[in-house]
Amino acid sequence: LRILFFGDIVGRPGRRGISAILPNWAAQYRPDVVIANGENAAGGIGISPAVAEELLDLGIDLLTLGNHAWQKRDVYGFLDANTKIIRPLNMPPGVPGRGYAILDVGGQPLAVVNLCGRIFLGEYDDPFRAIDGLLAEIDSPNVLVDFHAETSSEKQAFGWFVDGRVSAVIGTHTHVQTADDRILPGGTAYITDVGMCGPQDSVIGMDRDIILHRFLTQLPTRFEVAKGDPLVCAAVVEISEEDGKATRFGRLQWRKIDEGGPILESTWEE
Numbered sequence: 723l724r725i726l727f728f729g730d731i732v733g734r735p736g737r738r739g740i741s742a743i744l745p746n747w748a749a750q751y752r753p754d755v756v757i758a759n760g761e762n763a764a765g766g767i768g769i770s771p772a773v774a775e776e777l778l779d780l781g782i783d784l785l786t787l788g789n790h791a792w793q794k795r796d797v798y799g800f801l802d803a804n805t806k807i808i809r810p811l812n813m814p815p816g817v818p819g820r821g822y823a824i825l826d827v828g829g830q831p832l833a834v835v836n837l838c839g840r841i842f843l844g845e846y847d848d849p850f851r852a853i854d855g856l857l858a859e860i861d862s863p864n865v866l867v868d869f870h871a872e873t874s875s876e877k878q879a880f881g882w883f884v885d886g887r888v889s890a891v892i893g894t895h896t897h898v899q900t901a902d903d904r905i906l907p908g909g910t911a912y913i914t915d916v917g918m919c920g921p922q923d924s925v926i927g928m929d930r931d932i933i934l935h936r937f938l939t940q941l942p943t944r945f946e947v948a949k950g951d952p953l954v955c956a957a958v959v960e961i962s963e964e965d966g967k968a969t970r971f972g973r974l975q976w977r978k979i980d981e982g983g984p985i986l987e988s989t990w991e992e
């Protein structure tokens with residue numbers, strides 16, 4: 723069972739990057755399922771129904787979210803109605819949508835769980851207890867977690883906490899791909915952050931002049947998504963159909979260098 727996971731899609735450049743690369747990567751890596759974090763897909767913050775539909779139409783099977791899940795009010799009903807989008811699980815009871823999905827992949831279940839970390843991010847329920855509760859409840863050997871969190875320590879701790887109990891932990895939210903993709907001893911594929919799909923010449927996707935102005939003056943500023951060439955970050959994970967453990971894992975990063983065309987940096991080995 724092979725999954726292609728795209729990191730946080732930031733605004734139009736991120737959507738453009740994915741639509742350009744997805745057909746090639748679908749042919750090259752032959753994923754059974756394509757998942758993407760869409761929490762920055764509409765104008766850099768949140769997601770709207772129209773943008774979610776646009777992404778699903780590209781061939782993405784499931785969208786995950788994060789701390790900006792509630793940014794666009796018109797998505798609330800969409801989260802209740804559409805099973806191809808999930809928001810973080812560790813939120814208070816009664817909020818719209820679902821915190822996980824169980825996909826049918828050629829007759830095999832794949833549970834996909836979205837969780838938010840708590841350090842420097844917001845008020846959420848304990849993600850560690852939340853995954854314990856969910857794993858006791860669901861019946862699927864194949865489980866992928868999108869752990870949307872700010873600090874590498876919380877993400878690493880979470881990876882060790884679930885090692886051997888889930889197939890993969892893909893970190894999202896910090897938008898910069900980390901070089902620590904590996905399969906932990908228990909069989910869980912782990913990366914601290916898969917990186918973003920968004921404008922390359924930016925500050926984590928945002929217009930760099932605006933961000934610099936904010937840092938230099940500390941004045942309140944309205945952020946805007948940067949323009950320009952996209953960077954596309956993703957990961958590929960292969961899961962054994964026997965026991966749900968990861969058997970192969972690698973990250974992908976497609977970006978422009980200098981004046982040349984895009985290059986692909988990858989740790990995936992065919």
Ligand SMILES: [Fe+2]
Nearest residue numbers: 788789790895
């Ligand atoms: Fe986020």
